[in-house]
Amino acid sequence: MTPRALLFDLDGTLYTDAGPVPGAVEALAALRRRGVPFRCVTNTTRRSRRLLAERLAGYGFAVEPAEIITAVMSGVALLRSRGVRRVAAYVAAETLEDFGAFDLASPRPEAVVVGDLGEAWNFGKLNQAFHHVMDGADLLALQRDRYWFKGDALALDAGPFVAALEYATGKSAVLCGKPSAAFYHAALATLPAAVAARPRDVVMVGDDLWGDVEGAQQAGLTAWMVRTGKFRDDVLAASGITPDRIMSSVAELPDLFRTLTSESW
Numbered sequence: 678m679t680p681r682a683l684l685f686d687l688d689g690t691l692y693t694d695a696g697p698v699p700g701a702v703e704a705l706a707a708l709r710r711r712g713v714p715f716r717c718v719t720n721t722t723r724r725s726r727r728l729l730a731e732r733l734a735g736y737g738f739a740v741e742p743a744e745i746i747t748a749v750m751s752g753v754a755l756l757r758s759r760g761v762r763r764v765a766a767y768v769a770a771e772t773l774e775d776f777g778a779f780d781l782a783s784p785r786p787e788a789v790v791v792g793d794l795g796e797a798w799n800f801g802k803l804n805q806a807f808h809h810v811m812d813g814a815d816l817l818a819l820q821r822d823r824y825w826f827k828g829d830a831l832a833l834d835a836g837p838f839v840a841a842l843e844y845a846t847g848k849s850a851v852l853c854g855k856p857s858a859a860f861y862h863a864a865l866a867t868l869p870a871a872v873a874a875r876p877r878d879v880v881m882v883g884d885d886l887w888g889d890v891e892g893a894q895q896a897g898l899t900a901w902m903v904r905t906g907k908f909r910d911d912v913l914a915a916s917g918i919t920p921d922r923i924m925s926s927v928a929e930l931p932d933l934f935r936t937l938t939s940e941s942w
């Protein structure tokens with residue numbers, strides 16, 4: 678099967694804290710030259726879409742902001758559709774500009790939005806979010822990833838904190854980003870209609886077994902996993918999840934397309 682379009686995870690797939698994954702810039706440039714459409718789909722809640730675009734450009738990736746689809750954008754769209762104005766946003770300061778349409782200072786928020794706060798989490802913040810939900814606020818999880826690869830070790834992502842709030846309140850969070858099918862369908866909808874109509878020919882490429890691989894497969898897409906970022910053989914073996922392909926990194930893509938299409942790249 679030759680992909681008609683690709684969706685790329687960002688952190689751990691196109692870049693890590695150490696910089697761009699070797700060969701990733703060249704791989705995306707090759708796809709661009711061949712006219713293969715792609716989008717970047719990220720659960721990162723540590724940066725606004727604008728800052729993500731700047732980071733990609735800084736690494737040498739030629740990606741338009743319109744080609745970046747974030748869990749935060751999905752969350753904002755959901756809040757708007759519900760007519761919510763007052764929001765308690767537990768996200769990094771660098772992400773707050775994406776929530777500019779909302780009142781973020783109300784003591785009576787209508788929605789609690791949880792992202793990756795990293796080391797800014799503390800008992801007071803988690804307890805405050807707990808009280809808001811107990812007082813009737815909706816609970817939105819921008820993402821519920823378990824962990825990510827930070828610097829040189831795994832680090833807790835937003836998921837464990839979402840789970841804590843669900844456990845304490847007895848309420849289930851609404852998931853905005855990967856692996857929700859709605860997020861994948863929204864990403865597909867930004868591709869040319871003829872491509873979006875055949876999700877199985879669209880490949881999600883990522884380093885997260887649940888958000889990237891399982892989620893994409895359940896939404897009807899094909900999922901290729903990379904051995905970069907948080908990838909671990911033991912976690913894959915124990916997961917019961919079977920990626921449609923496993924690559925050492927996205928740098929393999931041009932060779933792979935050459936093989937699949939029997940064309941020179």
Ligand SMILES: [Mg+2]
Binds near residue numbers: 687884
């Ligand atoms: Mg990732």
